[in-house]
Amino acid sequence: MLKSKKALAMSVLCAVASAGFVASASAAETTMQGNLDEIIIEGSRNTVPKDSFGNVITEQSYARTGGDVTVVTRQEIESKHYQNITDAVKRVPGVHINDMGYRGGEYGFSAYSQQVTINGDGHVVVLLDGRRLDNSASSSSSGSSSSSGNTSMVPLHLITSIGNVESIEVIKGPGASIYGGDASGGVINIITRKGATKPSTTIDIATGSWKRHTYGLVHNGSSDDGNWRYFMVLNRDMGGDTHYKDGLTGKNYKYFGTHYKDDSAAVRIDRQYDDNHFVSLSYNYTNNWDGYPVVPRDYRAASIDRFFSGQVNIDAAAGKSHAPINQGFRNKWWYHGVLGDYTTSKTSNLDLTYQFNKDNNLPSYIRAFSTHNTYEAAWVKNSNFNFSPSGNITMEQLKAYLDSYKGEHSVSTYKEQSNGVELQLGKRYGINDILFGVTASHDTYNRVNPSANTTANINRNILTGYLQDKIHFSDKFELTPGLRYLHASDYTVKKGNGADKSPSDSQVNHVSGMMATQYKFDDTTSLYGSWAQVFRAKKVTDYDAVLEPLEDEKGNVYNVGLKKSFGKKTNLDINYSYLKMDNAIGSYSVEDLTTATGTKSYAMNAKQSKKALNLSVEHQFDDNWRLGASYTYVKTDFHSKNFKTVPDGTSLDDLLNKQVPINNYQIDLGYDKGKFNVDLLTTIYSGNDTDYFTNNRFVISDLSMNYKLNEKATLYLIANNLWNTAWENRYMYHMGIGAFPQQGRRILVGMQYKF
DSSP, X not given: OHHHHHHHHHHXXXXXXXXXXXXXXXXXXXXXXXXXXXXXXXXXXXXXXXXXXXXXXXXXXXXXXXXXEEEEOHHHHHHXXXXXXXXXXXXXXXXEEEOOSSSXXXXXXXXXXXXXXXXXXXXXXXXXXXXXXXXXXXXXXXXXXXXXXXXXXXXXXXXXXXGGEEEEEEEESOOOGGGOTTOXXXXXXXXXXXXXXXXXXXXXXXXXXXXXXXXXXXXXXXXXXXXXXXXXXXXXXXXXXXEEEOTTXXXXXXXXXXXXXXXXXXXXXXXEOSSSOEEEEEXXXXXXXXXOOOSOOOTTOXXXXXTTTTOOOOOTTTOEESSOSSTHHHHTTTHHHHTTOEEEEEEEEEEEEEEEEXXXXXXXXXXXXXXXXXXXXXXXXXXXXXXXXXXXXXXXXXXXXXXXXXXXXXXXXXXXXXXXXXXXXXXXXXXEEEEEEEEEEEEEEEEEETTTTEEEEEEEEEEEEEXXXXXXXXXXXXXXXXXXXXXXXXXXXXXXXXXXXXXXXXXXXXEEEEEEEEEEEEXXXXXXXXXXXXXXXXXXXXXXXXXXXXXXXXXXXXXXXXXXXXXXXXXXXXXXXXXXXXXXXXXXXXXXXXXXXXXXXXXXXXXXXXXXXXXXXXXXXXXXEEEEEEEEEEEEEEXXXXXXXXXXXXXXXXXXXXXXXXXXXXXXXXXXXXXXEEEEEEEEEEOOOTTTSSXXXXXXXXXXXXXXXXXXXXXXXXXXXXXXXXXXXXXXXXXXXXXXXXXXXXXXXXXXXXX
């Protein structure tokens, strides 16, 4: 029955696409926006160029199918002085960044990696100039990881420097067949900058709390005839150990081991032949060193030895526990930051694109790409760390021991590589905008873990294709059916410490369908809606599931929304999304004394539903004052198909459903006058379950100020967490509440000079 319904849905989809194509023979062409290459997006989100349906236009917006889209512009990046891509997207309503309170993280382990969710869904596809950045052979940085994390784990600050970003499209929901059937949460598309006809150089220097220093250099220009353009950017961001306010004790502490030094560089060269033909070569590189403290110490301990040497106190007969009986388990890990554990990452993205045609803003191009990621995680060797005090000791005694400790580190290395080619054809036929594309890539993942004496080399070939038809029935109504095809070869896994593995059922062939529509009632009101099939193939780690064989993730996602303008000063957006997964993969972790780390992870098949509501209003009071307000509600229900409790008896549904805030409010107040502008953003998280968070509500305010000294020089100040709120945005089962505190109040003062 299920297969017949899918076949019927696909038949209807193809029939609608064919009907629209045939109708183009007798219908008049509709007028679309102008040459997107010539668009310069400036101003607030209220004043950026929009199409007739109210969607913000970018040079890559031709691929979108309408819906709830926010575009972070270059002017907004500069006026609010975002320091990285994470800073920019976390201010978008519906976007939630789960992190550990420090940079870096343990790549491939979702508990200690940055996670991005949109409308409560972590399946977010990250693009760079329209190209997916995930690696099908790896679970470390894939937007489709399942039991290894079930979320996008492409750390946004590792992709490219914020100085290299022209705009960021944040698309809630799948958005288009181009983006894939696994983008149920949404898409983040990072569009890079290109050179201008007039050469210019910008220097940006800033300093702030906890020894933070940033340095940025941008230079761009063109040849005398303007046919050749170039853009270059260099950036360094470095800082010492941060501080935080503890939500459990109410006191401020230093967060040992959170110092970092991140470098990035990018270059882009464009050769323009005419309005429709160009060649572009771009290269993005990041090199990051980040301290890895794991978690801070739990300061509720009455004495250090009670919660340090006696770490885990659980029933030996049971052998497992969902939550630590005492705070000692968390304190088992905190000394890693003191002793210098760290992670490094080096990423490079090389793209060569030739656009050979452009028909009514639909580009046809061929692109070759190569992506390399290298991660290292350095852990102190526990066998060399023998600290077993008897009786109470003071912090001074502990510090003296740590200062005298000269341990070695064991370094695990993870390497990802993806090489491939992309072809896209775009053509207008009457009222039909047809996009066809195909991508072929060879993905590899190499892992070396000396502490566990394991190695693995994983290979996989990927072929994807899409066909999308945006049918403009009139200037008020359009319909967009689409299909996406995925072929993935069997995994080839070469293990250095055991038998090779090539799962016989790991080959994937799948077709996903989608449908989107937009309708314009009048010049002030438009309605949109979409449906897409969700499909996420199992990852290589899913074949090692402990509880049961895991299945591919399948389901459907639906979006509906309304855009309304009240005069020229007020815009209202309402969006509702519903995700229904017939099969999702859930994971959880428990304490387990039989393992080296004292924990063990489990994964299982489950049913999942998610409801999300977004409301946002933007109002321009006058030439100086503006206000943006938004509300996001997310409710997730996750039910294991075969298991109702984890091994210690804890309810699985409670474990997976209550670890994110239900309500998110944002109030963004801005003031611009002459040489001065200021922006105050206040975010309120409420509905937090106090079994998982230190408070049921968090209020965080961020301030940015600019003063333009002259046409060349600008002074700025950024103040984050003004109220020094004790807060966290994630929970880890066996670490307990408050284990991932976010940074306390901090400032950054800088100067930008253009010449």
